[in-house]
Amino acid sequence: MIENLPKTYNPKSFEDRLYEFWSEKGYFKARVDKNKKPYTIMMPPPNVTGELHMGHALNNTIQDILIRWKRMEGYEALWLPGTDHASISTEAKVVEKIKAEGKSKDELGREGFIEEAWDWTRKYGGSINNQLKKLGISCDWSRERFTLDDGLSNAVEEVFIRLYEKGLIYRGDRIINWCPNCRTAISDAEVEHEDSMGYIWHIRYPIKDEDGYITIATTRPETILGDLAIAVNPEDDRYKDLIGKTAILPLVNREIPIIADEYVEMEFGTGAVKITPSHDPNDFEVGERHGLGQCIILNEDATINENGGNYNRLDRYEARKKIVEDLEKERYLVEVKEHENSIGHCERCKTVVEPLISKQWFVKMKPLAKPALEAYYDKNLNFIPDRFGKIYTHWLENIRDWCISRQLWWGHRLPVYYCEDCDEIMVSKESPEKCSKCGSVNIYQDPDTLDTWFSSALWPFSTLGWPEDTEDMKYFFPTDVLVTGYDIIFFWVVRMVFSSIEQTGEIPFKDVFLTGLVRDAEGRKMSKSLGNGIDPLDVIDEYGSDALRFTLVTGNTPGNDMRFYMERVEANRNFANKLWNATRFVLMNLDENITKDSLNLDTLEEEDKWILSRVNTVIKEATENLEKYEIGISAQKIYEFTWEEYCDWYIEMVKPRLYGEDIESKETAEKVLLYVLENILKLLHPFMPFITEEIWQHLPERDKPLIISDWPVYKEEDYHPDVEKRMAYIMTAIKGIRNARQEMNIAPSKKAPILCLTQDEDVKAILSYGKRYFINLASAEDIKILEDRSTLGDDNISVVLDKCEIFIPLKDLIDYNKEIKRLEKEKEKLELELKRVRGKLSNEGFVNKAPENVVAGEREKEKKYTDMMGKVIERLESLKSN
RNA sequence: GGGCGAUUAGCUCAGUUGGUAGAGUGCCACGUUGACAUCGUGGAGGUCAUUGGUUCGAGCCCGAUAUCGCCCACCA
Numbered sequence: 001m002i003e004n005l006p007k008t009y010n011p012k013s014f015e016d017r018l019y020e021f022w023s024e025k026g027y028f029k030a031r032v033d034k035n036k037k038p039y040t041i042m043m044p045p046p047n048v049t050g051e052l053h054m055g056h057a058l059n060n061t062i063q064d065i066l067i068r069w070k071r072m073e074g075y076e077a078l079w080l081p082g083t084d085h086a087s088i089s090t091e092a093k094v095v096e097k098i099k100a101e102g103k104s105k106d107e108l109g110r111e112g113f114i115e116e117a118w119d120w121t122r123k124y125g126g127s128i129n130n131q132l133k134k135l136g137i138s139c140d141w142s143r144e145r146f147t148l149d150d151g152l153s154n155a156v157e158e159v160f161i162r163l164y165e166k167g168l169i170y171r172g173d174r175i176i177n178w179c180p181n182c183r184t185a186i187s188d189a190e191v192e193h194e195d196s197m198g199y200i201w202h203i204r205y206p207i208k209d210e211d212g213y214i215t216i217a218t219t220r221p222e223t224i225l226g227d228l229a230i231a232v233n234p235e236d237d238r239y240k241d242l243i244g245k246t247a248i249l250p251l252v253n254r255e256i257p258i259i260a261d262e263y264v265e266m267e268f269g270t271g272a273v274k275i276t277p278s279h280d281p282n283d284f285e286v287g288e289r290h291g292l293g294q295c296i297i298l299n300e301d302a303t304i305n306e307n308g309g310n311y312n313r314l315d316r317y318e319a320r321k322k323i324v325e326d327l328e329k330e331r332y333l334v335e336v337k338e339h340e341n342s343i344g345h346c347e348r349c350k351t352v353v354e355p356l357i358s359k360q361w362f363v364k365m366k367p368l369a370k371p372a373l374e375a376y377y378d379k380n381l382n383f384i385p386d387r388f389g390k391i392y393t394h395w396l397e398n399i400r401d402w403c404i405s406r407q408l409w410w411g412h413r414l415p416v417y418y419c420e421d422c423d424e425i426m427v428s429k430e431s432p433e434k435c436s437k438c439g440s441v442n443i444y445q446d447p448d449t450l451d452t453w454f455s456s457a458l459w460p461f462s463t464l465g466w467p468e469d470t471e472d473m474k475y476f477f478p479t480d481v482l483v484t485g486y487d488i489i490f491f492w493v494v495r496m497v498f499s500s501i502e503q504t505g506e507i508p509f510k511d512v513f514l515t516g517l518v519r520d521a522e523g524r525k526m527s528k529s530l531g532n533g534i535d536p537l538d539v540i541d542e543y544g545s546d547a548l549r550f551t552l553v554t555g556n557t558p559g560n561d562m563r564f565y566m567e568r569v570e571a572n573r574n575f576a577n578k579l580w581n582a583t584r585f586v587l588m589n590l591d592e593n594i595t596k597d598s599l600n601l602d603t604l605e606e607e608d609k610w611i612l613s614r615v616n617t618v619i620k621e622a623t624e625n626l627e628k629y630e631i632g633i634s635a636q637k638i639y640e641f642t643w644e645e646y647c648d649w650y651i652e653m654v655k656p657r658l659y660g661e662d663i664e665s666k667e668t669a670e671k672v673l674l675y676v677l678e679n680i681l682k683l684l685h686p687f688m689p690f691i692t693e694e695i696w697q698h699l700p701e702r703d704k705p706l707i708i709s710d711w712p713v714y715k716e717e718d719y720h721p722d723v724e725k726r727m728a729y730i731m732t733a734i735k736g737i738r739n740a741r742q743e744m745n746i747a748p749s750k751k752a753p754i755l756c757l758t759q760d761e762d763v764k765a766i767l768s769y770g771k772r773y774f775i776n777l778a779s780a781e782d783i784k785i786l787e788d789r790s791t792l793g794d795d796n797i798s799v800v801l802d803k804c805e806i807f808i809p810l811k812d813l814i815d816y817n818k819e820i821k822r823l824e825k826e827k828e829k830l831e832l833e834l835k836r837v838r839g840k841l842s843n844e845g846f847v848n849k850a851p852e853n854v855v856a857g858e859r860e861k862e863k864k865y866t867d868m869m870g871k872v873i874e875r876l877e878s879l880k881s882n
Numbered sequence: 883g884g885g886c887g888a889u890u891a892g893c894u895c896a897g898u899u900g901g902u903a904g905a906g907u908g909c910c911a912c913g914u915u916g917a918c919a920u921c922g923u924g925g926a927g928g929u930c931a932u933u934g935g936u937u938c939g940a941g942c943c944c945g946a947u948a949u950c951g952c953c954c955a956c957c958a
Contacts (some may be wrong), residue, residue: 132899584918749913
């Protein structure tokens with residue numbers, strides 16, 4: 001006997017050790033190797049100070065499965081990890097920290113603050129890496145990148161400068177989304193809209209030098225402080241006379257023109273709209289068309305500024321309240337109605353954002369979006385599942401310019417310099433010594449940093465050394481697949497695609513595999529505030545990494561959300577345990593001198609050929625499923641094969657040979673057991689890397705670790721449909737016998753001979769050959785083939801099969817009423833089947849139009865069921881007459 | 883306002899080209915035979931949301947409807 005495994009599967013005893021082993025041996029490392037084909041995945045970089053959650057676990061498990069599989073297939077597999085500096089989120093945390101210490105950003109100054117941020121990053125950063133390692137992920141840690149690394153920062157500056165020089169980055173006064181809490185501009189993608197019930201106020205504005213009023217509707221009355229016009233539709237008869245006249249802004253008493261603009265919808269509200277160019281994107285455009293100018297009324301913290309007169313320094317909502325009160329007091333308020341509208345919130349801190357005009361930097365999107373759209377339409381970029389392609393294109397087709405400047409300190413500072421004297425803008429990596437226009441030496445750098453996603457957008461190539469023309473870049477780029485959550489298609493996927501096309505001329509990946517959300521058992525999103533998050537590390541601690549991984553990739557479809565149940569983890573842990581014990585069984589029966597030299601085909605028994613044929617098919621199918629990214633289906637097939645076919649059938653069938661005297665047969669069985677087990681381990685390794693490697697290393701004669709061994713390939717010569725058919729017959733017979741015996745409550749320990757009544761030569765052969773299966777698996781004492789029923793007594797239970805009847809004489813153990821009931825149930829089943837088949841065959845349309853083989857199949861079934869039905873009836877009659 | 887997804891066994895979900903509906907879990911019964919009780923064997927359990935249509939044949943394809951969920955959107 002060979003050194004065996006401990007009795008129980010205990011993942012803790014080997015998972016960390018194996019990770020260490022793989023890591024030390026350098027199996028995760030990828031090198032440029034022109035003799036091999038590259039396979040590349042860039043890991044979506046988690047926030048550097050983040051903690052591992054189920055989303056990461058899912059994401060990285062999928063990537064690891066793909067990478068391990070491709071590595072075994074012989075690709076030079078690079079999986080590059082790294083982290084993101086997450087500017088807005090990290091900065092907020094650091095601000096909070098220094099606030100707790102009684103300090104502020106301004107007190108610390110820019111350099112001091114950045115130092116604090118680096119301290120924070122060093123302190124909390126990287127812990128997610130160690131957590132990821134617990135998952136067993138085989139990424140190349142030697143190539144780990146951070147978005148604020150020198151190399152990546154250089155790439156960021158390079159891209160900024162190139163886009164600027166091409167005219168694709170510009171600076172301008174535009175309406176942007178301002179978060180009063182984060183105190184920075186944010187992009188459209190960072191605004192979450194939420195429908196909520198609010199109010200709409202109808203307010204009348206006096207007309208100058210006339211008695212009348214014009215009534216407008218607004219949901220944000222405080223913005224009247226910034227009104228610069230009232231607009232009506234030029235076709236609107238109600239207001240035609242007023243166009244060109246002047247209205248008086250209530251409370252403020254500013255004179256504003258009444259203008260005509262097609263943007264106004266006559267049917268909505270009162271048909272007259274107040275125009276606040278500085279605080280509404282539509283009003284901004286109207287303002288531009290009519291040359292209205294600007295009037296900003298808010299400070300950075302969303303309090304009213306000095307343009308708000310009496311309302312100066314009030315918070316926006318206090319101001320709203322006060323203004324409504326004042327309007328009412330002065331009889332400008334006509335009515336208030338409930339009104340549902342959608343309010344934008346900051347994606348990070350949930351504060352209501354304010355649209356306001358501000359001088360910011362933007363990326364011009366239209367020219368960049370075009371090739372990114374073509375990539376999808378030309379099928380050079382695929383989404384899995386494909387429906388996300390629509391989301392991608394819809395976004396790109398309606399895209400607006402991307403605001404990339406942030407009023408933050410933690411991040412990539414804009415490579416932009418200004419001349420203090422002549423305001424000239426200079427864009428370069430280093431600070432210019434003097435102004436390129438006026439020669440002044442009074443130069444200062446733009447204080448803003450770039451949107452985090454600006455650097456993430458370059459991730460697929462900045463991580464490989466771009467803009468240098470590196471060997472890595474030439475070999476590993478473009479990458480093969482991106483695996484990420486559908487929630488960051490806009491933030492990230494889109495931006496990587498257009499950035500990569502623009503900078504490298506290549507689409508950064510062929511496929512985008514989108515994962516759904518992992519929810520809790522009630523279907524709620526896991527979140528910190530709800531406290532319903534399940535920590536992947538806790539799950540690993542209790543059930544092992546492999547069980548968690550398997551749970552995350554089975555029982556759901558790509559792109560669909562999944563609910564996380566501990567019961568499922570437990571079930572998968574049990575599967576691991578099953579495999580563990582199957583291995584123990586194989587090992588304890590292996591001869592010490594077993595060699596892996598090729599099998600002697602002549603000594604193969606029927607069940608050997610069967611399991612070899614089956615494993616061969618599973619190899620084919622599991623691989624095909626992986627190729628189509630059907631990871632869960634692939635895993636499921638391997639699971640079923642291992643548990644049902646290998647453990648429940650093959651091992652049980654082979655036991656008598658292992659305990660028997662026939663040495664040659666025993667040896668063959670051992671070799672087949674080992675061969676199939678090895679293939680199971682290989683197939684399962686990407687899904688359950690730890691247990692498979694641990695087991696593998698206990699097997700005899702392995703030349704290399706499982707992680708780098710060869711992925712199994714389908715062999716045509718191992719496919720035996722005839723054997724599979726015969727074995728299926730035997731299995732049906734065994735199941736029939738077991739069923740009948742259990743329904744009759746006959747203990748498995750009670751052995752009985754089985755008598756097979758058949759005239760069919762093939763069936764006779766199958767059954768005689770299968771004698772030992774029946775003895776072992778169907779409590780058979782012996783097996784006899786009968787040609788006629790003359791020698792049969794009546795003290796049997798019977799099982800009706802295709803072309804054969806099996807009788808089990810059990811004399812006084814048989815309850816005949818029960819047996820009649822059981823057979824009647826059989827009869828009912830057959831009746832249903834026959835009804836279905838005959839219905840089909842009596843349908844002329846079916847017979848004429850269905851494919852020949854389908855019709856032939858149904859005819860065969862009809863014959864089979866008719867025959868079986870006859871036997872069941874005959875048996876029933878015989879029983880009833882006694 | 884537009885788009886997408888879901889609706890299949892008590893629960894959670896699979897279901898790849900249309901051809902007798904599957905798994906895990908839970909439930910019931912039997913069983914500790916020399917891998918495994920984290921197990922084995924057997925069983926019960928489904929009008930595939932509703933409704934039209936295409937087809938010889940629909941869980942699957944097409945058109946509606948309903949319920950739930952998500953995403954997008956500048957109606958003040």
